[in-house]
Amino acid sequence: MESAAGLMNFMRTLSGAFATSVVTTRWEDQTRYIHAELAGLTDRLGDSLEVLKQQGFSLEQTRGLLEQQVQSQSVMLATNQIFLFTGIAFFIAAFAIWLAPKPNRIVDAAGVH
Numbered sequence: 129m130e131s132a133a134g135l136m137n138f139m140r141t142l143s144g145a146f147a148t149s150v151v152t153t154r155w156e157d158q159t160r161y162i163h164a165e166l167a168g169l170t171d172r173l174g175d176s177l178e179v180l181k182q183q184g185f186s187l188e189q190t191r192g193l194l195e196q197q198v199q200s201q202s203v204m205l206a207t208n209q210i211f212l213f214t215g216i217a218f219f220i221a222a223f224a225i226w227l228a229p230k231p232n233r234i235v236d237a238a239g240v241h
Contacts, residue, residue: 155210163202170198 171177171194180190 151210151214155206158206158209159202162205163198166198166202170194 176194177187177190180193181187185193
């Protein structure tokens, strides 16, 4: 095999697709989990529903507004967690590259046939 450029490009594309799939799945799972946690903590006494109903909203509208808020906060918290884990992964990768030994010789890729 003279050149592994095609294989390297294939592996890079495959790895990127795999990582994207893992991150998106984790993000969606985390959003659902956080939504379930927040839904159990939201408006236990019904104060928010009463305030919104006094302002003229129907019961369905108040439930919809609260659901929309819980969903948006769930997505935001899941996004924060994904970015935190991604940042930690980049930090570990940068640290590993920093600790990697320097190569002993330099190969001229242009001169290889």
